[in-house]
Amino acid sequence: KPILLSIGYSACHWCHVMAHESFSDPATAEVMNRLFVNIKVDREERPDLDRIYQTAHHFIAQRGGGWPLTMFLTPAGEPFFGGTYFPKSPRYGLPGLVDLLERVAQTFREKRTEIEAQNAALLEALASSLPRLGAVTGLDAQPLVALREMLGRSFDAQHGGFGAAPKFPHPTDLAFLLRHSDSRAREMALTTLRRMAEGGIYDQLGGGFCRYSVDAEWNIPHFEKMLYDNGPLLALYADAWALTREPLFRVVVEQTAAW
Numbered sequence: 458k459p460i461l462l463s464i465g466y467s468a469c470h471w472c473h474v475m476a477h478e479s480f481s482d483p484a485t486a487e488v489m490n491r492l493f494v495n496i497k498v499d500r501e502e503r504p505d506l507d508r509i510y511q512t513a514h515h516f517i518a519q520r521g522g523g524w525p526l527t528m529f530l531t532p533a534g535e536p537f538f539g540g541t542y543f544p545k546s547p548r549y550g551l552p553g554l555v556d557l558l559e560r561v562a563q564t565f566r567e568k569r570t571e572i573e574a575q576n577a578a579l580l581e582a583l584a585s586s587l588p589r590l591g592a593v594t595g596l597d598a599q600p601l602v603a604l605r606e607m608l609g610r611s612f613d614a615q616h617g618g619f620g621a622a623p624k625f626p627h628p629t630d631l632a633f634l635l636r637h638s639d640s641r642a643r644e645m646a647l648t649t650l651r652r653m654a655e656g657g658i659y660d661q662l663g664g665g666f667c668r669y670s671v672d673a674e675w676n677i678p679h680f681e682k683m684l685y686d687n688g689p690l691l692a693l694y695a696d697a698w699a700l701t702r703e704p705l706f707r708v709v710v711e712q713t714a715a716w
Contacts, residue, residue, distance in 0.1 A: 458492065458493055458494050458532065459492075459493055459494070459529055459530060459531060459532065459537075459561070459562065459565045460493060460494045460495075460496060460529070460530040460531070460532065460534065461489060461493035461494070461495045461496070461527070461528075461529060461530075461558070462496050462498065462510065462526075462527075462528045462529075462530055462536075463475070463480075463495075463496070463497050463498070463525050463526070463527055463528075464497075464498045464499075464500050464506070464507050464510060464524065464525065464526040464528070465497070465498075465499070465500065465524045465525040465526070466499055466500050466501045466524060467499070467501075468681045468683060469524045469525065469681070470680075470681065471524065471525060471541070471542040472524055472525040474542070475525050475527075475542055475543065475544075475554075478544070478545045479543075479544075479545045479554050482545065484555075485545060485554060485555055488555050488558050488559070489558060492558055492559070492562040493529075493558070493562070494532075500524065500526075501685075507526070509583075510522075510526055510528050510536060510539070511526060512583060513528070513536040513539070513579060513583065514526060514528065514536070514539045514540075514541075516579055516582050516583065517536065517537075517538065517539055517579065518539065518540065522539075522541060523541045523542075524541065525541060525542055526539065526541060527539055527540050527541060527542070527543055529561050529565070531565075531572065531576065535576040535579070535580070536576075536579070537565070537572045537575060537576060538561055538564070543557055601633075604630075604633065605633075605634075605637065605639065605642060608630060608633075608634060608642075608645065609641075609642075609645070612645050613673065614648070616652050616673055616674050616675065617645075617648045617649035617650075617651065617652035617653065617675070618649050618652070618653075618670075618673070618675065619649075621673050622670070622671060622672045622673040623669050623670060623671055623672075623679070624658075624669060624670045624672075624673060624675060625668070625669040625670075626653060626658070626666060626669070626686060626690060628686070628689035628690050628692075628693050629689070631646045631649055631650065631693055632646075632689070632692075632693055632696070634646035635647070635693070635696060635697065635700070643700075646697070647697060647700075647701065650693070650694060650697050650706065651703075651705060652674075652675050653666065653675050654694075654705055654706070654708075654709045655675075655705075656670065656674065656675030656676050657670070657675065657676040657677055657678050658670040658675045658676075658678045659675075659709065660678075660682065660716070663712075663716055664709075664711075664712030664713045664714075664715055664716035665682045665687050665712075665713050665716040666682065666686055666687055666690050666713070667679055667680060667681060667682055668681050668682070668683055668686055682716075687713055687716075690713065691710060691713050691714060694706050694709045694710045694713070695710050698710060
């Protein structure tokens with residue numbers, strides 16, 4: 458049997474939707490169990506597996522992945538088809554899961570040769586995406602210079618942050634800029650922190666930051682607040698307050714710590 462792999466995590470909205478409407482439905486579960494070996498992975502427990510299959514999805518689908526990640530694998534664990542959320546019945550321009558399961562199982566039975574050829578090409582592509590380790594003659598600052606230039610090119614001077622919607626906080630990038638000797642780099646970080654604190658990505662009532670902003674102005678949040686975002690952001694805002702003594706940063710630190 459092929460494998461149906463679902464990767465998600467407890468605070469992911471669409472993971473819960475798919476679990477409740479499909480995985481908990483006896484009729485859908487019957488098809489899943491008849492045609493596949495079904496495996497559920499928590500991406501917070503196994504980020505290594507998530508990284509592998511997110512990369513494979515990108516190569517197969519030619520677009521970014523996400524959660525829930527729904528991948529169809531050979532018995533050896535090699536992916537041959539996948540997507541993210543699939544509804545129980547066709548909607549949002551997506552096929553219904555039961556129909557998809559039947560078609561994927563049929564394809565696996567009837568086109569094994571083509572699937573094996575695709576897998577060979579996919580494994581080669583995955584291998585080529587890994588960093589190549591050569592002889593290291595010494596370390597220099599070029600990667601840090603390149604990062605500073607990249608962030609400067611994508612910085613949104615009006616709203617803070619980098620690039621267009623959706624916008625993620627990326628606290629490690631901001632921490633890098635805040636500690637940079639370049640005053641412009643520090644101002645990029647501080648502007649972003651101010652705009653985030655003033656916007657809807659920050660929970661103005663309860664403290665803490667949502668995962669990302671749906672729009673470019675930090676106004677419309679994706680409603681889930683994660684510890685792995687708020688921990689680094691708490692430290693970052695504390696550093697920003699220590700640097701500037703701005704009351705806004707202190708409020709964010711106190712409210713987020715309380716949350």
